[in-house]
Amino acid sequence: MTQNSINNIPMVDVQAWHRPIQERLEKKALEILRSGRFIMGEEVEAFEQEVAHYLGAKYAISCANGTDALVLTLHAAGIGPGDEVLTTGFTFFATAEAIMQVGATPVLVDIDSETFNIDPLELERSITSRCKAVLVVHLFGLPAALSEIQAVCDRHGLILLEDCAQSFGASYHSRKTGNFGLLGTFSFFPSKNLGGFGDGGLIITSDLKAAETVRMLRNHGSACQYYHECAGYNSRLDALQAGLLRVKLKHIDEFNAQRRKVAQWYRELLKGTEVIFPEDRENHIYHQYTVVLPSGRDMVKKRLASKGIASAIYYPLPLNKQRALVGVASEYELPVCEQLSEHCLSLPIFPGMTNSQVETVASTLIKEMC
Numbered sequence: 001m002t003q004n005s006i007n008n009i010p011m012v013d014v015q016a017w018h019r020p021i022q023e024r025l026e027k028k029a030l031e032i033l034r035s036g037r038f039i040m041g042e043e044v045e046a047f048e049q050e051v052a053h054y055l056g057a058k059y060a061i062s063c064a065n066g067t068d069a070l071v072l073t074l075h076a077a078g079i080g081p082g083d084e085v086l087t088t089g090f091t092f093f094a095t096a097e098a099i100m101q102v103g104a105t106p107v108l109v110d111i112d113s114e115t116f117n118i119d120p121l122e123l124e125r126s127i128t129s130r131c132k133a134v135l136v137v138h139l140f141g142l143p144a145a146l147s148e149i150q151a152v153c154d155r156h157g158l159i160l161l162e163d164c165a166q167s168f169g170a171s172y173h174s175r176k177t178g179n180f181g182l183l184g185t186f187s188f189f190p191s192k193n194l195g196g197f198g199d200g201g202l203i204i205t206s207d208l209k210a211a212e213t214v215r216m217l218r219n220h221g222s223a224c225q226y227y228h229e230c231a232g233y234n235s236r237l238d239a240l241q242a243g244l245l246r247v248k249l250k251h252i253d254e255f256n257a258q259r260r261k262v263a264q265w266y267r268e269l270l271k272g273t274e275v276i277f278p279e280d281r282e283n284h285i286y287h288q289y290t291v292v293l294p295s296g297r298d299m300v301k302k303r304l305a306s307k308g309i310a311s312a313i314y315y316p317l318p319l320n321k322q323r324a325l326v327g328v329a330s331e332y333e334l335p336v337c338e339q340l341s342e343h344c345l346s347l348p349i350f351p352g353m354t355n356s357q358v359e360t361v362a363s364t365l366i367k368e369m370c
């Protein structure tokens with residue numbers, strides 16, 4: 001038996017995650033296959049109502065993926081060519097990509113070294129005369145400093161938008177993320193906290209005009225079939241995704257609680273070691289469990305892999321270092337982003353992960369750091 005077959009711990013084990021609800025998922029999938037209704041329709045409408053209720057928003061509009069959700073949101077907020085949008089330098093590329101897709105320019109802001117989220121002081125310092133909005137990201141499932149960020153937006157007349165791709169179900173002062181900005185966006189990429197079975201996305205808002213604009217844009221700029229008000233997109237959620245997400249939505253609090261439990265186990269095991277791990281914060285829902293290693297990160301990652309333990313680097317390059325942003329947003333100096341991108345390592349975390357799996361990951365990590 002090789003070392004690899006002893007441990008087989010992926011970043012996310014979807015089988016273990018779905019095991020308790022597998023039968024319900026299969027029943028729902030079969031029901032939809034037999035219904036013959038695959039685009040929009042009842043399942044999508046029911047999902048939109050249920051997810052709006054869960055998140056505490058007036059309107060929820062589903063779409064094809066989290067990137068489209070951002071593009072539709074930026075359009076609905078009136079962002080376009082000539083505008084600048086402040087955002088974090090440490091996020092998945094889609095956040096900046098969406099800003100560029102609507103013809104605007106990202107203004108990259110450095111992050112707080114403990115939370116990996118945008119630093120509100122840096123945010124205020126980075127505002128230019130062309131800035132129209134702030135697109136905040138709640139990275140790894142931890143809500144950003146929304147009170148401070150909202151205050152910056154209010155002082156400078158900026159629109160607040162939220163990229164909640166990684167924070168489905170996380171709250172800030174008892175309100176779910178996505179409700180603080182004019183609009184909030186979500187992704188249902190399979191590994192996300194509310195992960196689907198393919199691509200999917202969502203926009204929430206409590207502003208009727210913004211909701212109507214998004215609803216029209218996601219469906220070819222049409223509010224009434226075959227009548228088109230503007231050029232929009234084909235960005236709809238499939239009935240199959242909506243139906244399966246309805247099944248998972250009923251369990252999202254339990255899934256997030258299990259992630260928090262895993263994080264607590266990691267915390268207990270990593271205490272007193274050189275590993276810098278996320279502080280216990282009650283509103284963190286741990287889309288990722290990301291630690292910082294003082295040295296040897298890439299070597300440790302390889303050694304974990306050789307023992308059959310997955311790990312991932314989110315993200316190896318801050319946005320200012322991405323080739324796609326050369327000449328657009330490459331002039332920013334983001335020392336915290338750059339430092340963390342060289343030392344961060346995300347460890348396996350998923351609902352259904354066992355205590356013994358966490359022990360194996362933590363003990364191997366500690367051993368391989370020496």
Ligand SMILES: Cc1ncc(COP(=O)(O)O)c(C=O)c1O
Nearest residue numbers: 065066067092094165187188189
């Ligand atoms: C912060 C962030 N924004 C946007 C997206 C884009 O979502 P999707 O992959 O559904 O297009 C992701 C997905 O990884 C993300 O992590």
